[in-house]
Amino acid sequence: MPENPSEPRHYDVVLGGKTPPPLTGAVLGGLAGVKQRLRSTVAEHRIAALMEAPHYGEAGLDLIIQALDDKAEQVRDTACILLQGKLxxxxxxxxxxxxxNKWRAHSIRLEEGINVDLSAVNLSGFNLSGFNFSSANLMGANLSGANLRGADLKGANLSEANLSGADLTQTNLTFAGFWNADLRQANLTEANLTQADLRRANLGGAIMADGTVHDE
Structure with missing residues (x-):
């Protein structure tokens, strides 16, 4: 039987001090307990709550993401570090x-997440316009048909990535690597390809930065 993420678990904190809580007393645990402690005025309590949040799946991740706007820098830093996993x-x-982009700004300041690992992820058809993917590892990623208009892919590893039909208009692709990447029918109009490595990339039918169409 699947666990209820809102129920207290063995790692949750029980509400109480030196005096044992009454039988009808509340348990400071579960997702509700994490939310309660995130409303604390004490930054250390909010950090402790964030450390438990990953145990509660997407609901917990949402709480961590919200903490990127916390008034305390140490809480924001904790949230940033907890968002390093691929999920x-x-x-x-x-x-x-x-x-x-808010998370990227925090992570780069902390020297965390500079080489964001998104290898082999499926982002086909995603709207990623304006996203900061600088220095990201997108090797083997499926970005077919994705909207990457105006995105920052400076120094990104796009080797073996599927970018067929992707919109890369005005995208920053300086120093990006496209070894064996599929760029067929991609739109590269006004993209910055300065020192981009397009060796062995399949550019059949792609609209290049100057508006010309690459031969099939």
């Missing part, structure tokens, strides 16, 4: 560009 990054990507 957490995919949850961030599904939010919006502002949320993702």
């Amino acid at each position: 957490a990054k995919l949850t961030l990507l599904k939010k919006d560009v502002a949320t993702w």
